[in-house]
Amino acid sequence: VSHYCRSQLLRVIPHTDWDKMKVIHCGLDADYFTDQPLPLLESPRFLCVGRLSPEKGHLLLIDAFARVHAAHPEARLTLAGDGANMRPAIEARIAELGIGDAVEITGWVDANRVKAELARCTALVQPSLIEGLPVVIMEAMARKRPVVSTYIAGIPELVQPGKTGWLIPAGNVEALAKTLNEVISTDIETLSKMGETGQARARARHLVDTEAEKLARLFFGDAT
Numbered sequence: 759v760s761h762y763c764r765s766q767l768l769r770v771i772p773h774t775d776w777d778k779m780k781v782i783h784c785g786l787d788a789d790y791f792t793d794q795p796l797p798l799l800e801s802p803r804f805l806c807v808g809r810l811s812p813e814k815g816h817l818l819l820i821d822a823f824a825r826v827h828a829a830h831p832e833a834r835l836t837l838a839g840d841g842a843n844m845r846p847a848i849e850a851r852i853a854e855l856g857i858g859d860a861v862e863i864t865g866w867v868d869a870n871r872v873k874a875e876l877a878r879c880t881a882l883v884q885p886s887l888i889e890g891l892p893v894v895i896m897e898a899m900a901r902k903r904p905v906v907s908t909y910i911a912g913i914p915e916l917v918q919p920g921k922t923g924w925l926i927p928a929g930n931v932e933a934l935a936k937t938l939n940e941v942i943s944t945d946i947e948t949l950s951k952m953g954e955t956g957q958a959r960a961r962a963r964h965l966v967d968t969e970a971e972k973l974a975r976l977f978f979g980d981a982t
Contacts (some may be wrong), residue, residue, distance in 0.1 A: 759784050760891045760912025767943050775896055784893055785966030790900045791957060794877055796950050801832040802942045804906075805879035807872055808886075808893040810841030810863075814884035815928070823886075824855040827946060833847035833860065835883075838875050840866045876901045880907050880949065881941050885929050899960035902953030906937055916963065922956035928935075 764779050771779070797803075804823070808814045816837060823835045837848070845863065852861050865872070872894070876882070882898035884907040891912035894906050896937045899916070905923035907913050924940070926933040941949070 760915050762915065764910040771860065780972075780976055782976075783964050783969050784891070784896065785969040786896055786900050786960070786964050787809055787966055789827050790897065791965075792901065792963055793934075794900050794901045794903075796880065796902070796946060796953060797878055798946065799880065801834050802830065802880045803834045803836065803878060804881055804883045804938065804941075805836050805838060805875050806899075807838045807867075807875070807886070808884065808892070810837070810838050810844040810848055813886060813888045814846060815887050816844060817851055818887075818929060818931050818934060820848060820851050820855065820857075820861070822931045822938060823861065825858050825931075825935040825960060827857050828940045828943070829939065831860075833938075834842065834944065835861045836875060836879070837861065838864045838867045838872060840864075862896045872897065873901070876903055879903060881906055881923070883934075883938070884908070884913075885926075885928070885934055886910060886913075894961050896964045899953075899956035900964070902957045903951070904941070904949055904952040906934075906941065916959065918955075918959070922952055922959055937974060 761781055764781050767779055768776055797837060806819055810816055827833050852858050876898055881904045884892055884895060886908055889911045895916060897906055899922060903926050905917050907917055907925060908928040910928050912926060917923050917925055924937045926937050
């Protein structure tokens with residue numbers, strides 16, 4: 759699903775078979791690419807979507823957000839997802855930092871709720887420590903939302919710093935807090951331009967019909 763994932767497979771197969779390894783991106787339906795202008799909110803709202811597990815970096819995000827909230831008490835963070843192994847630790851850290859009024863954990867959400875949360879956020883934040891290429895980043899870009907994520911795996915193949923969002927070193931709380939503050943200080947016109955650029959990039963790389971055609975050609979060649 760990404761050149762990074764392909765590269766990991768190249769490590770374990772004979773080099774004579776490398777040309778058989780192709781990249782077909784995950785795809786989104788055409789109706790996912792809709793015009794959703796950024797909400798003009800008094801409170802900047804960050805959204806993180808994913809199961810509450812260690813590799814998603816939620817505890818790092820909580821620590822970074824606490825620093826941001828100290829400077830911007832109006833800022834809000836939504837964690838959309840659930841997971842028994844990490845939720846108690848995340849809730850305890852939120853309480854320890856005294857930011858319970860500014861952080862919401864939704865629990866498990868369906869696809870429609872993800873769309874609704876994207877509609878009301880300023881930016882998607884995915885501070886992952888390990889990934890392939892998160893589908894929710896494609897979804898956020900399709901919905902014209904800037905993305906903050908990490909320089910790992912296939913993410914830099916999609917998110918372009920300064921054009922569609924921000925990328926930071928994984929595990930770096932200071933860099934994440936600094937970047938979230940930068941999002942807050944960025945004017946709505948620039949954020950909207952990032953969203954538009956991101957949607958165009960996601961459409962070019964992750965439209966399901968286009969990717970399905972590529973897959974069909976690999977299976978059937980000219981017969982399609």
